[in-house]
Amino acid sequence: MIFVKDATTLKFVRFNRAGEELIGYSERELLGKSDYDFFPPHEADFFTEKDRAVLEQRRVLDIPEEPIKTKHRGQRMLHTKKVPILGPDGTPQYLLGISEDITEQKLSKHAEQRRALMLELQQYALCELAKQEAIYTGNLTDAFHVLTEMGSRVLGVERASVWLFTEDGSALSLMDLYEQSPRRHSSGARLAGDRYRPYVQALIQEEYAIAAHNAWTDARTRCLAEPYLEALGIGAMLDAPIRSKGKVIGVLCHEHVGGPRTWTPEEIHFASSLTTFITLAMEAHQRKDSDRELRVAKEVAEVANRAKSEFLASMSHEIRTPMNAIIGMADLLWETQLSPEQRKYLRIFRRAGGTLLNLINDILDLSKVEAGRLELEHIEFDLNDVLDKAVEILSMRANEKGLELACHLATDVPCGLVGDPTRLSQIIINLIGNAIKFTEKGSVIVRVTTDPDNPRPGAIRFSFADTGIGIPREKFEAIFDSFTQAHASTTRQFGGTGLGLAISKHLAERMGGRIWVDSTVGQGSTFHCTVQLEVQNHPIQASIAAPLQLTNVRTLVVDDHPTNRLILRETLAAWGALVTEAESGEDALVELRRAVEAGDPYQLLLLDARMPGMSGFDVAEAVKASSVGQGLTVIMLTSDHWADDIARTYDLGLGGYLVKPIRRADLFQAISIALGRSKGTPPPQFFSPAPAQEDAARPLHILLVEDSSDNQLLIRSYLKQTAHRLDVADHGGIGLEKVKHGHYDVILMDMQMPVMDGYTATRAIRKWERDQDLPPTHIIALTALALREETAKIFEAGCNSHLTKPVRKQTLLEVLRAFNKRQEAA
Amino acid sequence: MRHSDTAAPQRITVTIDRDLEEIVPTFLANRTRDLETLRTSVSVQDYETIRVLGHRLKGDGGGYGFPALSEMGGAMELAAGRHDQPAIERIIAQLQDYLARVTVVYR
Numbered sequence: 023m024i025f026v027k028d029a030t031t032l033k034f035v036r037f038n039r040a041g042e043e044l045i046g047y048s049e050r051e052l053l054g055k056s057d058y059d060f061f062p063p064h065e066a067d068f069f070t071e072k073d074r075a076v077l078e079q080r081r082v083l084d085i086p087e088e089p090i091k092t093k094h095r096g097q098r099m100l101h102t103k104k105v106p107i108l109g110p111d112g113t114p115q116y117l118l119g120i121s122e123d124i125t126e127q128k129l130s131k132h133a134e135q136r137r138a139l140m141l142e143l144q145q146y147a148l149c150e151l152a153k154q155e156a157i158y159t160g161n162l163t164d165a166f167h168v169l170t171e172m173g174s175r176v177l178g179v180e181r182a183s184v185w186l187f188t189e190d191g192s193a194l195s196l197m198d199l200y201e202q203s204p205r206r207h208s209s210g211a212r213l214a215g216d217r218y219r220p221y222v223q224a225l226i227q228e229e230y231a232i233a234a235h236n237a238w239t240d241a242r243t244r245c246l247a248e249p250y251l252e253a254l255g256i257g258a259m260l261d262a263p264i265r266s267k268g269k270v271i272g273v274l275c276h277e278h279v280g281g282p283r284t285w286t287p288e289e290i291h292f293a294s295s296l297t298t299f300i301t302l303a304m305e306a307h308q309r310k311d312s313d314r315e316l317r318v319a320k321e322v323a324e325v326a327n328r329a330k331s332e333f334l335a336s337m338s339h340e341i342r343t344p345m346n347a348i349i350g351m352a353d354l355l356w357e358t359q360l361s362p363e364q365r366k367y368l369r370i371f372r373r374a375g376g377t378l379l380n381l382i383n384d385i386l387d388l389s390k391v392e393a394g395r396l397e398l399e400h401i402e403f404d405l406n407d408v409l410d411k412a413v414e415i416l417s418m419r420a421n422e423k424g425l426e427l428a429c430h431l432a433t434d435v436p437c438g439l440v441g442d443p444t445r446l447s448q449i450i451i452n453l454i455g456n457a458i459k460f461t462e463k464g465s466v467i468v469r470v471t472t473d474p475d476n477p478r479p480g481a482i483r484f485s486f487a488d489t490g491i492g493i494p495r496e497k498f499e500a501i502f503d504s505f506t507q508a509h510a511s512t513t514r515q516f517g518g519t520g521l522g523l524a525i526s527k528h529l530a531e532r533m534g535g536r537i538w539v540d541s542t543v544g545q546g547s548t549f550h551c552t553v554q555l556e557v558q559n560h561p562i563q564a565s566i567a568a569p570l571q572l573t574n575v576r577t578l579v580v581d582d583h584p585t586n587r588l589i590l591r592e593t594l595a596a597w598g599a600l601v602t603e604a605e606s607g608e609d610a611l612v613e614l615r616r617a618v619e620a621g622d623p624y625q626l627l628l629l630d631a632r633m634p635g636m637s638g639f640d641v642a643e644a645v646k647a648s649s650v651g652q653g654l655t656v657i658m659l660t661s662d663h664w665a666d667d668i669a670r671t672y673d674l675g676l677g678g679y680l681v682k683p684i685r686r687a688d689l690f691q692a693i694s695i696a697l698g699r700s701k702g703t704p705p706p707q708f709f710s711p712a713p714a715q716e717d718a719a720r721p722l723h724i725l726l727v728e729d730s731s732d733n734q735l736l737i738r739s740y741l742k743q744t745a746h747r748l749d750v751a752d753h754g755g756i757g758l759e760k761v762k763h764g765h766y767d768v769i770l771m772d773m774q775m776p777v778m779d780g781y782t783a784t785r786a787i788r789k790w791e792r793d794q795d796l797p798p799t800h801i802i803a804l805t806a807l808a809l810r811e812e813t814a815k816i817f818e819a820g821c822n823s824h825l826t827k828p829v830r831k832q833t834l835l836e837v838l839r840a841f842n843k844r845q846e847a848a
Numbered sequence: 849m850r851h852s853d854t855a856a857p858q859r860i861t862v863t864i865d866r867d868l869e870e871i872v873p874t875f876l877a878n879r880t881r882d883l884e885t886l887r888t889s890v891s892v893q894d895y896e897t898i899r900v901l902g903h904r905l906k907g908d909g910g911g912y913g914f915p916a917l918s919e920m921g922g923a924m925e926l927a928a929g930r931h932d933q934p935a936i937e938r939i940i941a942q943l944q945d946y947l948a949r950v951t952v953v954y955r
């Protein structure tokens with residue numbers, strides 16, 4: 023707009039077209055008139071004031087903003103420059119005005135500023151909400167309050183509310199309503215969904231928010247007009263759907279009371295953002311719910327398990343009392359006259375009773391541990407004793423399966439310990455027993471070391487390595503659970519309650535340790551167990567270390583098994599012996615000869631009876647036949663077929679024998695007796711077992727199956743002064759019948775007999791035992807000759823060991839004594 | 849239980865554990881009775897009975913302290929197995945001679 027005013031009158035003298043359009047008056051109307059003719063007085067004053075200033079100062083004036091009331095377009099904003107036009111005399115004649123309509127510019131600038139402010143406010147609001155604990159802890163009441171207040175304030179609406187669909191989705195239920203003027207929260211109203219179907223439909227389809235600028239006309243919200251909008255005077259609504267897991271679960275409403283209102287995109291976006299916080303709060307709430315449910319369920323389960331354990335513990339104890347009576351009575355009944363049929367039933371009865379009692383004992387143990395009722399003892403003990411006892415108990419089982427069982431205790435492990443030796447034995451016996459159970463051939467090696475992962479004194483690791491069937495990796499954990507075996511299909515084959523490992527695990531944990539397993543299927547397993555015990559302040563001197571002086575006794579240890587050599591070397595060296603090792607009979611002979619030639623012969627030879635190539639007996643015979651045997655005491659190490667080996671040891675006149683696994687006490691005893699014997703001096707008193715005590719050992723019930731009445735008489739006379747009871751059968755057939763009707767600890771079986779020979783009888787006895795589900799009776803074969811093929815045949819038939827006739831009294835008694843000792847241990 | 853057959857040319861002295869004093873005379877008496885059975889068996893060529901008697905003698909002799917009897921029993925068992933009548937008769941004669949000359953000393 024360009025206009026020209028007279029400098030003196032300030033009346034318009036020119037007005038351009040743009041000016042006409044802007045102001046709304048034609049040039050004709052304007053010319054000769056002043057501002058006061060068209061504009062309100064305060065505007066006209068303002069214009070006039072500026073005009074005077076320009077003219078007086080005779081310079082250009084810039085007026086950045088100048089409101090002006092137009093005829094048709096309302097209030098407009100102008101940016102005006104006023105320029106004085108001077109006459110030839112230098113005085114102002116006219117005033118030139120150039121105005122630009124900046125109304126639109128000004129408005130959009132204002133909107134921009136407002137939008138920036140709104141965004142800032144919204145961001146602030148969202149940050150504030152993000153700090154609200156109620157949202158993250160899932161405290162819904164507080165969270166809803168915070169959100170409705172925030173929505174109402176930021177969006178500047180009277181009412182803000184949270185509605186959630188009822189469970190069946192048929193209605194919306196008001197969770198919280200905030201009304202700004204009374205600053206009041208309320209809740210509880212309900213809107214039936216079917217009455218407001220278009221609204222609900224729109225809600226479900228809407229991505230951000232239903233922005234109803236005019237709630238009365240908007241197709242989505244029209245249905246709410248009566249009575250809702252009307253009653254509350256609502257003119258515009260901004261309703262954002264609340265979603266959880268992709269489903270619309272409710273709505274966050276912002277209601278503008280009064281006329282229509284235009285919702286900006288930012289406001290719509292903000293409303294939608296707010297619902298995110300509702301979703302967060304609700305999910306936190308659900309999580310809290312399920313967490314609580316989980317915790318409650320866990321507590322319930324724990325209480326139930328404890329109760330179960332308590333129950334089992336007391337029940338098992340209660341069951342044990344009558345069980346003992348049942349088993350005791352069965353034992354008494356066993357001693358009475360019974361028909362074969364009755365005896366058979368009773369046998370099964372006793373066996374089942376024993377199994378049941380074992381199971382009850384295991385359950386009792388496990389439930390005691392689980393119920394936390396197991397009290398561990400805190401007493402001083404010697405680790406050597408615990409290991410020796412455990413190994414002794416299991417050696418018979420290992421020998422029966424022909425397994426090498428060895429136990430090596432590292433020299434740096436303290437043996438004077440404080441803890442619960444009974445429970446420690448239980449773990450060790452369980453783990454060795456387990457290893458033997460799942461191993462068909464090879465070895466079970468126990469290694470005891472200080473715990474490499476725990477430097478504290480008294481931290482000990484036990485490892486039990488077998489060469490058995492192994493355990494698949496995915497079962498490494500499960501096998502320690504109650505009633506679980508790695509090979510479910512083989513439970514019947516291997517038997518057992520499956521509680522042993524679970525009990526051992528609990529016990530180890532109670533002793534501050536743990537149990538785990540390494541294994542390769544088909545190659546074997548190694549179970550590891552650690553315990554934390556206390557070391558005695560004043561460790562007891564190893565009770566057996568002192569009396570035997572082997573100082574500088576030249577000793578050769580011959581065994582093909584390195585662990586056995588290691589055990590023997592360490593044990594003997596600890597007693598002062600000078601130990602050399604050989605891993606075969608051939609090497610041993612070479613070494614013995616070399617030592618003799620060097621003028622420093624060996625004094626003690628420990629020989630493994632069973633070695634590949636040259637056996638221990640072969641070596642012993644070679645030694646006897648040559649000069650290297652001079653002054654040499656030989657001790658034979660035997661394992662399976664020990665009875666036969668003992669007899670051969672006697673026959674060869676060797677110093678003594680030792681049944682593997684090697685235990686320090688036995689080794690000590692055997693060596694002292696052997697050395698005493700070969701020196702012609704009686705063995706130390708400490709180790710010479712009093713005969714009375716020997717005879718007090720459990721009397722055995724022995725069956726002799728022998729056709730020769732002379733030999734019957736001979737054996738009878740051998741046993742006359744012992745407590746053993748002897749039954750005689752003239753041939754295998756009678757022997758079999760006697761076995762079926764009575765119980766025998768040992769059967770002495772002649773192999774060559776008329777009617778039914780020993781091979782047939784032994785096979786028949788073994789078959790019958792299997793059919794009756796009975797443990798095999800120990801059968802010792804008696805043969806007149808011991809050819810290698812015949813020996814093989816004897817074991818094939820099912821005999822446990824073998825004695826060559828003539829059987830001498832001392833040999834027989836020694837074999838029975840050894841049997842008794844092992845039997846008792848088991 | 850050590851034996852020696854050099855005490856006197858006509859005598860075979862055997863030392864046996866005193867524990868067996870009660871049963872050794874019966875054993876020796878039974879062996880004398882065996883001689884009858886053996887002779888009868890030879891005459892009727894009942895080699896099985898001879899084999900069984902030989903086997904028992906082999907098994908029992910040593911146990912009672914008469915290793916020489918065990919040796920004879922073993923030889924007799926083998927001879928019976930191959931139906932070697934002359935050998936059997938020779939061993940029966942040996943057995944008879946031994947039983948006639950043996951003297952037992954208990955210690």
